Amino acid sequence: MIPTVPQPAFAKWCYRAYVTAFFIYLALPLTVVCVFAFNNSVFPSLPWEGFTLAWFFGTEAPFIGVFHERAIVRSIGTSAFVATWVSGLAVFVGTCNAFLFVRHDFRGKAFLYVLMLLPLIIPGVILGISILVFSSSIANALEDATGLWFDGLRPGLLLVILGQFSFITTFATLVISARLQKFDPSLEEAALNLGASKWGAIRQITLPFLLPAIVASAVVSVLMSFENFNTTLMLVGSDSPLTIAMFDKLKQGSTPVLNAVSLLLIMVSALLGVLSLLFQGRKA
Amino acid sequence: MVSDTSRLGFYLLLAPILLWLVVLIILPHVGLFIVSISEKVGPREYETGFANYAAFFNEPLYWRTFARTAIMSILATVLTLILGFPIAYYIAKLTRGRTKTTLFLMCMIPFWVSELVRTFGWMILLRETGVFSNLLQSLGIVDGPVEMLYNDAAIMVGLVYTSILFMVVPLVTTLDSLDDSLIEAGYDLGGTSTSIMREIVIPHAMPGIVSGCIVVFMLSLGNYLTPILLGGKDSLWFTGMIYTQFITRFNWELGSAFGFLLLGLSSLVVFAGLKLSRQSLTDTMGRA
Numbered sequence: 001m002i003p004t005v006p007q008p009a010f011a012k013w014c015y016r017a018y019v020t021a022f023f024i025y026l027a028l029p030l031t032v033v034c035v036f037a038f039n040n041s042v043f044p045s046l047p048w049e050g051f052t053l054a055w056f057f058g059t060e061a062p063f064i065g066v067f068h069e070r071a072i073v074r075s076i077g078t079s080a081f082v083a084t085w086v087s088g089l090a091v092f093v094g095t096c097n098a099f100l101f102v103r104h105d106f107r108g109k110a111f112l113y114v115l116m117l118l119p120l121i122i123p124g125v126i127l128g129i130s131i132l133v134f135s136s137s138i139a140n141a142l143e144d145a146t147g148l149w150f151d152g153l154r155p156g157l158l159l160v161i162l163g164q165f166s167f168i169t170t171f172a173t174l175v176i177s178a179r180l181q182k183f184d185p186s187l188e189e190a191a192l193n194l195g196a197s198k199w200g201a202i203r204q205i206t207l208p209f210l211l212p213a214i215v216a217s218a219v220v221s222v223l224m225s226f227e228n229f230n231t232t233l234m235l236v237g238s239d240s241p242l243t244i245a246m247f248d249k250l251k252q253g254s255t256p257v258l259n260a261v262s263l264l265l266i267m268v269s270a271l272l273g274v275l276s277l278l279f280q281g282r283k284a
Numbered sequence: 285m286v287s288d289t290s291r292l293g294f295y296l297l298l299a300p301i302l303l304w305l306v307v308l309i310i311l312p313h314v315g316l317f318i319v320s321i322s323e324k325v326g327p328r329e330y331e332t333g334f335a336n337y338a339a340f341f342n343e344p345l346y347w348r349t350f351a352r353t354a355i356m357s358i359l360a361t362v363l364t365l366i367l368g369f370p371i372a373y374y375i376a377k378l379t380r381g382r383t384k385t386t387l388f389l390m391c392m393i394p395f396w397v398s399e400l401v402r403t404f405g406w407m408i409l410l411r412e413t414g415v416f417s418n419l420l421q422s423l424g425i426v427d428g429p430v431e432m433l434y435n436d437a438a439i440m441v442g443l444v445y446t447s448i449l450f451m452v453v454p455l456v457t458t459l460d461s462l463d464d465s466l467i468e469a470g471y472d473l474g475g476t477s478t479s480i481m482r483e484i485v486i487p488h489a490m491p492g493i494v495s496g497c498i499v500v501f502m503l504s505l506g507n508y509l510t511p512i513l514l515g516g517k518d519s520l521w522f523t524g525m526i527y528t529q530f531i532t533r534f535n536w537e538l539g540s541a542f543g544f545l546l547l548g549l550s551s552l553v554v555f556a557g558l559k560l561s562r563q564s565l566t567d568t569m570g571r572a
Contacts, residue, residue, distance in 0.1 A: 019374050022367070023387075026394055029405025029445065032415055036408060093300045100297040110566075115305050117565055121498065121554050122309075123506025125523045126543050129530055130312035133319050133540060166308040198290075227398035230508050230523070234530065243400050250404065250513070259408075262401040266393075273396035274389070 030266055037259035055260040066260045075245035079226050082157060082241055086164045087221035091214055093165075094172025098210075101173075102180045119167035128234025131163050156237030163231040168224050172217040175280070179213035180206075212279045219276040223269060313547075320540035336541035346525065346542075353522040354549060356436070357504035360443040364451045364500045365493065367444065372455030372492075373485075377464070388456065395449035403513050406442050407433060410514070434516030442510040447503045451496035458492030459485070494561045498554050505550050522546055 040052035056066055066072055101113060119127065132155065139153035152158045183206060191201035207214075229243045236244050242265075246258060320337070322330040340346045375387050394402060409415045410432040420426045432438060462485065470480040486493070511521035522542065529539030558565060 015370070015374070018370060022371050023390060025445070026390065026448075029402055029409060030394060030397065031405075032408045033401060033405045093304055096297045096300045100294075100301060104294055104297070106294070112301065112305075114565055115309070116301065119309060121502055121550065121565075123502060123523070123546060123550055125506050125508060125526055126316075126547050127309075127312075129526065129539065129543050130316040131308060132530070133536060134312035134315040137315055137319075162308060166304070169304060198293075223396055227396075227400075229399055230506060233508065233527070243398055246400055247509070250400070254404070254407070258404060262398075262404060265401055266397050269396040269398070270393050273392060277389075277392075 033259050033262045034266065036256055037263045039256055039259075041256070055256045064257065066257055066264065069257055071245055071249075072242070072257070072261055075240050075242045078157070078239045079241040079243075082161055082164065083222045083225040085161045086168055086225040087218045089161075089165050090169045090172040090221045091176075091218045093169050094176050094217055095210070095214060097169075097173040098176040098180045101177055116170060116173060119170045122167070124167070124228070124230030125234060127166055128163055128231040131159060131166065132234050135159055135162075154237065155235050157239055159235040159237075160232050160241065163235045164225050164228050167231070168221045171224065172221055175217040175220065176210060176213045179210055183209055216276040216279040219272050219279070223272050223276070226265075227269070316540050316543055319537055320544045322537050324537060330537075336538045337545075339538060340541060340545065345520075349520045349525055350522050350545065350549075352520070353505060356439065356443070357501050358553075360440060360447065360504045361497050361501045363440070364444050364448050365497060368448050368451040368496070369455060369493075372452045372459055375452075376456045376459035377462075377467075391449055391452050391456075394445075395453070399446055399509055402446060403442055403509050406438070406445065406514060410438055410441075433514060434519070436515070436519060438514040439511050439519060442514045443504045443507060446507065446510055447500040450499040450503065454492040454496045454499075455489060456492075458489045462488045490561055491563055494557055494563045498557055501553055501557075502550055505546065 037055055038051050038053070097116065101109070101116075135153040139150045142148070142150050142153075187205050187209075188201045191205050192198070196204065226241075227243060229247070232241055232244060233247075240248065242261070246261060249255070249258060321332055321334060323333045323335040325331050340350075371391075375384060375391070379387060407414070411417070412429045412431040412433070414432070416432060417426075417430045420430060421428070466484055466488075467480060470484050475483070506523055507521070508523045508527065511519060512524055515521065523546070526539055526542045526546065529535045529542060533539075554565075557563075
């Protein structure tokens with residue numbers, strides 16, 4: 001059970017074998033995705049036709065690499081645009097929420113906290129359709145009243161940003177609150193005693209203390225925004241973010257270009273993920 | 285002692301959260317409900333009624349898909365718990381230091397990678413021309429190519445894979461906080477492995493188990509990619525039906541009713557899970 005309690009050798013080996021099998025199960029799909037990005041064949045499957053970098057840099061059909069596939073490159077740009085906005089908004093609202101929940105006591109606080117957690121347990125598709133229905137009904141009402149068009153409220157990037165923001169903010173709030181709870185308020189009081197203004201004390205003392213959590217939640221928000229599929233699917237207009245563009249391509253039939261994009265995504269996600277852990281784990 | 289500036293500060297902090305929750309969560313769901321009880325009687329003419337819900341219960345394809353989605357999600361949750369618990373226990377209790385960090389990180393990496401990429405990996409492994417099929421052929425176990433994709437087992441493999449990290453991570457966190465000496469004391473007092481599991485480890489890990497189960501169930505129920513890509517033409521999933529009603533058929537009234545039913549089911553299960561395990565949403569989900 002634990003190292004200090006002796007166990008039969010056979011049971012120990014069975015357990016180890018299971019853990020090993022589990023990690024193989026975990027690594028296998030990602031490994032094959034990466035390996036087939038280098039297969040010199042127009043289909044990501046066996047037999048192995050030799051090593052090639054064409055799926056990254058190729059320019060001639062059918063070997064058009066990621067960096068020359070216009071739809072993919074454009075969708076990466078779209079995803080980056082969406083992620084920047086989502087992350088910025090979520091971190092801002094998340095920081096406000098953290099101060100609200102940690103520093104203030106008010107009637108209905110517990111209720112508001114539960115409400116804040118709700119986006120975690122609403123399926124992404126439902127968040128997507130509810131925002132779609134709501135914004136369309138506003139657009140319809142406005143158009144009936146004014147005779148003008150309100151394209152921003154129709155499926156498109158604005159709705160994608162709002163849809164992702166609606167649940168990523170909860171994560172940002174939780175990460176930043178956790179750090180703010182560890183803050184020693186006497187530090188802020190000391191700053192006030194030394195003549196700082198309230199806002200000055202927060203800016204000089206509290207925010208630098210929160211910075212690791214703020215950066216970590218920004219990174220996590222970017223990751224979640226990049227990989228979100230369900231909510232985005234319902235709200236997407238003519239500009240598709242990366243996951244939607246990849247899904248459209250996958251429906252037409254898979255080519256190793258998708259493996260190449262996936263490999264890049266895996267590398268970037270792993271890097272950002274480790275980065276967010278480093279920031280979150282940094283001591284005060 | 286509430287000064288005017290701090291009261292102003294309080295309202296300034298309250299504004300963003302209220303704006304967010306009211307405009308993006310509450311009003312849209314109220315709107316969704318209103319659309320779900322509208323019946324189309326003519327072009328741009330609607331009446332209030334429950335015809336969309338009646339359509340759901342009268343059409344076996346709809347409610348069967350709903351039930352199927354629910355049952356498979358529950359099964360995926362149970363499987364994930366059974367498969368994930370020993371792993372979490374291993375990481376939290378049987379490893380130390382660097383090994384522990386490495387294993388934990390290895391668990392986290394697939395969790396950060398897009399769901400689409402993970403599902404795509406399984407497609408490469410399982411399809412007729414895929415890795416497993418070729419492996420079996422070269423080992424001489426089968427004669428021709430085998431199709432392992434497009435069935436319910438493939439969906440289950442994909443669902444468990446997509447969500448197992450959401451089970452393992454909270455379990456590791458709760459098991460980590462269990463003091464080893466409690467387990468030792470259990471042995472000293474003559475407990476067996478099973479009784480210690482049942483009376484010490486599992487009760488302590490309960491918040492993690494519940495939060496893991498809630499997240500996994502939710503993710504499976506609301507999953508769209510895995511059933512569409514790994515399941516065949518006959519394996520319908522309820523989110524796929526919602527998508528069809530909204531985007532393909534443009535029947536938003538029926539789609540909204542479907543959405544509300546799915547939301548109702550997920551809330552019901554989450555509520556029941558919390559009640560049965562005597563946990564609160566704040567305690568289980570509120571840990572980052």
